[in-house]
Amino acid sequence: MTDTDQTTPPQEAEPNKPVALNANDPLGEVWVFCELQEGKVQTVGLELLGAGRQLADKLDRPLAAVVLGHNLGEIPRQLIHHGADKVYKADHPDLAEYRTLPFRRVLCDFMGQQAIPPHSMLLGSTTTGRDLAPRIAAHFQTGLTADTTELDIGPYDHKGGSDASKIGLYENCLYAIRPSFGESLKARILGPWKNPQMATTRPGVMIPLDPDPSRTGEVVDMPVHLQPADFRLTIAETVREATAGVDFDNADVIVAGGYGLANADGFALMKELADCFENGTVGASRKAVDLGWIPYVHQVGQTGKTVRPKIYIACGISGAIQHRVGMQNSGLIIAINKDPDAPIFKFADHGIVGDLYQVVPEMIKQIKSSKGSKEVSSVGV
Amino acid sequence: MTNSAVKDVFVMIKQVPDTRSKAGLNPDGTINRAQAKRMLNPFDEYALQAALNVKKQTGCRVTAITMGPPPAIEILYTALEHGADRCYLLSDRRLAASDTLATAFALWKTIEHLNGFQMIFCGLQTTDGDTAQVGPQLAERLNLPQVTYCEDFEVVGDKLHARRVVEGGWQRVVSELPVMVTVANSYHPLEFKSLRGARMVQELMRNEALRSQYITTVDLDVVGADPDLTGLKGSPTIVAKTDKVGSIGGNCAMHQGQAVEALVREVTLQTNLLEFAS
Ligand SMILES: Cc1cc2nc3c(=O)[nH]c(=O)nc-3n(C[C@H](O)[C@H](O)[C@H](O)COP(=O)(O)OP(=O)(O)OC[C@H]3O[C@@H](n4cnc5c(N)ncnc54)[C@H](O)[C@@H]3O)c2cc1C
Numbered sequence: 001m002t003d004t005d006q007t008t009p010p011q012e013a014e015p016n017k018p019v020a021l022n023a024n025d026p027l028g029e030v031w032v033f034c035e036l037q038e039g040k041v042q043t044v045g046l047e048l049l050g051a052g053r054q055l056a057d058k059l060d061r062p063l064a065a066v067v068l069g070h071n072l073g074e075i076p077r078q079l080i081h082h083g084a085d086k087v088y089k090a091d092h093p094d095l096a097e098y099r100t101l102p103f104r105r106v107l108c109d110f111m112g113q114q115a116i117p118p119h120s121m122l123l124g125s126t127t128t129g130r131d132l133a134p135r136i137a138a139h140f141q142t143g144l145t146a147d148t149t150e151l152d153i154g155p156y157d158h159k160g161g162s163d164a165s166k167i168g169l170y171e172n173c174l175y176a177i178r179p180s181f182g183e184s185l186k187a188r189i190l191g192p193w194k195n196p197q198m199a200t201t202r203p204g205v206m207i208p209l210d211p212d213p214s215r216t217g218e219v220v221d222m223p224v225h226l227q228p229a230d231f232r233l234t235i236a237e238t239v240r241e242a243t244a245g246v247d248f249d250n251a252d253v254i255v256a257g258g259y260g261l262a263n264a265d266g267f268a269l270m271k272e273l274a275d276c277f278e279n280g281t282v283g284a285s286r287k288a289v290d291l292g293w294i295p296y297v298h299q300v301g302q303t304g305k306t307v308r309p310k311i312y313i314a315c316g317i318s319g320a321i322q323h324r325v326g327m328q329n330s331g332l333i334i335a336i337n338k339d340p341d342a343p344i345f346k347f348a349d350h351g352i353v354g355d356l357y358q359v360v361p362e363m364i365k366q367i368k369s370s371k372g373s374k375e376v377s378s379v380g381v
Numbered sequence: 382m383t384n385s386a387v388k389d390v391f392v393m394i395k396q397v398p399d400t401r402s403k404a405g406l407n408p409d410g411t412i413n414r415a416q417a418k419r420m421l422n423p424f425d426e427y428a429l430q431a432a433l434n435v436k437k438q439t440g441c442r443v444t445a446i447t448m449g450p451p452p453a454i455e456i457l458y459t460a461l462e463h464g465a466d467r468c469y470l471l472s473d474r475r476l477a478a479s480d481t482l483a484t485a486f487a488l489w490k491t492i493e494h495l496n497g498f499q500m501i502f503c504g505l506q507t508t509d510g511d512t513a514q515v516g517p518q519l520a521e522r523l524n525l526p527q528v529t530y531c532e533d534f535e536v537v538g539d540k541l542h543a544r545r546v547v548e549g550g551w552q553r554v555v556s557e558l559p560v561m562v563t564v565a566n567s568y569h570p571l572e573f574k575s576l577r578g579a580r581m582v583q584e585l586m587r588n589e590a591l592r593s594q595y596i597t598t599v600d601l602d603v604v605g606a607d608p609d610l611t612g613l614k615g616s617p618t619i620v621a622k623t624d625k626v627g628s629i630g631g632n633c634a635m636h637q638g639q640a641v642e643a644l645v646r647e648v649t650l651q652t653n654l655l656e657f658a659s
């Protein structure tokens with residue numbers, strides 16, 4: 001509740017309804033954790049700033065980007081251009097690469113020092129965000145919702161439950177909305193009793209703002225006081241392949257190949273099918289990428305790209321959850337798999353049970369001949 | 382073998398509704414928990430195998446721990462069949478409706494109640510909650526370093542050398558013990574159960590005295606956990622509302638049992654695939 005709300009005449013409150021509680025009073029800021037990879041802000045952080053901007057505007061509170069790294073340079077300004085009112089930064093050699101314990105130390109120390117805890121905190125559902133968020137949530141014993149697909153602010157009237165101290169009408173709750181039970185239900189998860197109300201969000205779900213170079217904001221340093229116990233884990237080596245080079249965004253059709261291709265040459269067939277389309281691109285499962293059959297830029301899924309083509313053709317891909325989250329929002333999913341019980345048939349729209357080495361060439365043939373007939377008929381007209 | 386730094390390994394496992402079989406699924410794809418069959422969370426199979434691999438390497442003792450209603454003992458039998466040495470079932474009505482934080486609290490108390498450990502393995506996530514949060518929340522309570530998304534590892538002296546998945550590739554890390562590890566589903570699949578284990582479990586199911594040597598059931602009082610900090614009361618989040626979302630999944634038009642030409646023809650006729658041809 002804000003001060004102005006308190007001037008609301010009491011008679012406007014509905015009878016039998018308790019007055020709004022002050023759990024959120026005074027309202028804290030909205031914090032967005034912006035993760036870096038090799039010194040660059042990851043898109044998911046910019047997407048979360050876009051989502052966080054809307055939450056902050058509804059709450060009428062500042063939006064703060066939180067960034068930890070080394071030699072941050074222009075990054076704070078970039079975050080302000082993407083919607084942050086404030087940037088909390090920690091710039092330190094020991095933070096050059098993400099590690100759970102040092103990041104957790106800096107963030108928990110800093111958050112613990114705030115007179116008013118942040119209202120909410122958003123992180124990406126990445127291997128970093130999902131590693132860090134539960135640590136912070138457990139440290140402050142606050143609520144955390146994983147893999148949200150929508151976020152909003154609104155009231156919540158908690159009527160029952162075994163704990164009388166929780167009953168009440170809560171204003172300005174974070175609505176953390178996520179799919180559940182095999183994605184056929186959407187659950188709205190709330191935790192208004194304790195701030196920050198935390199959520200992680202999958203990459204590719206929220207929309208970043210267009211950068212506005214005229215935006216200004218405040219940059220605040222977070223103190224870094226690491227302890228010996230924070231160095232119990234060291235990184236020996238990180239290997240990442242390039243992440244740019246394939247244009248999935250403008251592809252109408254993505255033809256993706258998996259372990260069922262059995263060898264790298266199978267991707268020539270994937271390319272042949274993709275080339276039958278005006279805007280066709282080749283995708284891949286992680287297993288195919290890990291085997292070196294095709295570069296990482298083609299990988300679709302949790303640790304690859306999130307894609308939404310009009311048509312996704314999955315060939316020899318079993319449909320593991322981590323692949324699914326990257327392609328389930330495609331307009332139409334056609335799966336080709338020789339195993340009728342393959343999990344991908346649980347969420348595909350059309351399933352062809354068969355050997356992809358027979359099905360795909362046949363598909364190429366039929367598409368090519370249809371093209372022929374199209375041309376013939378247009379000549380006829 | 383016996384002088385390894387690793388003497389005790391814990392593996393945290395959970396029983397979930399069996400979504401692989403059709404029984405217990407409502408027509409709209411939601412779970413009918415009363416009727417659903419139950420199974421070991423598939424992600425936990427990898428965690429169990431990880432613990433058993435450490436046992437192979439070091440000769441350590443493997444303790445499987447689960448929290449759930451009494452039927453969850455079934456997955457402890459599974460763990461024993463595969464080679465776990467002892468099991469704990471934390472079962473208490475007051476745990477109902479625990480969210481991940483409250484679950485991690487109760488498991489933390491259970492672990493504290495037992496003697497020390499050098500490694501804790503958790504599955505990556507569960508198929509019914511899908512959050513991947515409990516492992517790191519437990520690590521926070523225990524003040525441990527953690528390796529999440531672990532695909533492969535080896536105990537070298539008193540250190541864990543592990544490989545974890547990251548965006549665009551992988552990372553090799555070295556951690557001190559004790560450590561909490563969440564095992565990715567790209568780790569080695571669970572091996573077949575041993576004949577010896579299977580026989581022993583057959584015996585256990587009949588013989589209560591023997592069973593109690595391998596499986597200990599505890600409640601919140603035994604492990605000394607404040608009931609207000611777990612269950613519904615101890616959960617900072619609540620599912621306030623669920624909406625059905627159209628028809629995601631379950632409606633796949635299957636094309637099979639005909640000549641390939643006919644199968645493909647069906648798909649090109651029933652979809653707009655040809656519209657995008659160049
Ligand atoms: C943290 C983490 C992140 C991950 N991120 C990703 C990610 O971003 N993207 C991703 O894809 N995976 C990811 N994975 C891996 C994922 O869990 C699966 O291992 C992977 O998606 C499996 O790839 P696949 O479907 O190609 O192989 P498999 O699961 O082995 O499936 C191969 C399929 O091919 C079928 N098949 C075999 N031969 C034929 C044939 N001749 N014709 C037709 N069908 C055939 C088989 O029936 C089988 O269904 C991740 C895993 C982890 C742990």
